[in-house]
Amino acid sequence: MSQPEDFLLVLTNMPDRDSAESLARTLVEIKLAACVNLLAPCRSVYRWKDEVQNDEEHPMLIKTTHERYTALEAAIRAGHPYELPEIIAVQLAAGLPAYLDWVAAETLP
Numbered sequence: 001m002s003q004p005e006d007f008l009l010v011l012t013n014m015p016d017r018d019s020a021e022s023l024a025r026t027l028v029e030i031k032l033a034a035c036v037n038l039l040a041p042c043r044s045v046y047r048w049k050d051e052v053q054n055d056e057e058h059p060m061l062i063k064t065t066h067e068r069y070t071a072l073e074a075a076i077r078a079g080h081p082y083e084l085p086e087i088i089a090v091q092l093a094a095g096l097p098a099y100l101d102w103v104a105a106e107t108l109p
Contacts, residue, residue, distance in 0.1 A: 002100045004092040008064050011088045012076055013044065013057035020058040023079045027062060032072040034106035037061040066091075068107045 010033075014020035017038070024036035039059040046053050064072050069089060076087055092100075 002097070002104045004095045004100060006066055007092045007095065007100055007103060008066060008069055008089045009092065010062040010064060010069070010072060010076075011086065011090070012060050012062070012080070013042075013086055014060060015055070015057060015081060017041075017058055019079075019081065020060055023076065024060060024062075026079060027072065027075060028106075030075065031107050031109060032068050032075055033062045033064050034103040035063045063103050065104060065107050068109075 014023060020038050024033075024038055027033040027036055037060070039061065041056050041058050044053070044055050044057045062072065073087055076085060
């Protein structure tokens with residue numbers, strides 16, 4: 001049985017729905033993610049190169065394992081149009097054991 005701390009919830013944002021769907025499909029197809037939730041568009045306000053930006057983005061919630069993180073990060077960077085994409089990984093503290101076992105099985109290389 002897998003332990004919750006073996007898993008990550010990885011967050012990133014894409015500039016449009018098509019690119020988010022494409023990246024999500026790729027990550028699942030190559031078994032770097034068991035599941036990717038594509039959320040409703042949101043507004044992101046941030047400073048980039050000394051200018052305040054105000055952009056619509058499409059958040060992605062990616063479920064994976066610690067073991068697959070390095071390859072997942074590389075795949076996101078390769079498929080992301082931003083010069084510096086947001087990629088944040090949050091370690092799980094708890095989760096339904098059967099679901100975590102499924103994530104582990106779906107992300108086996």
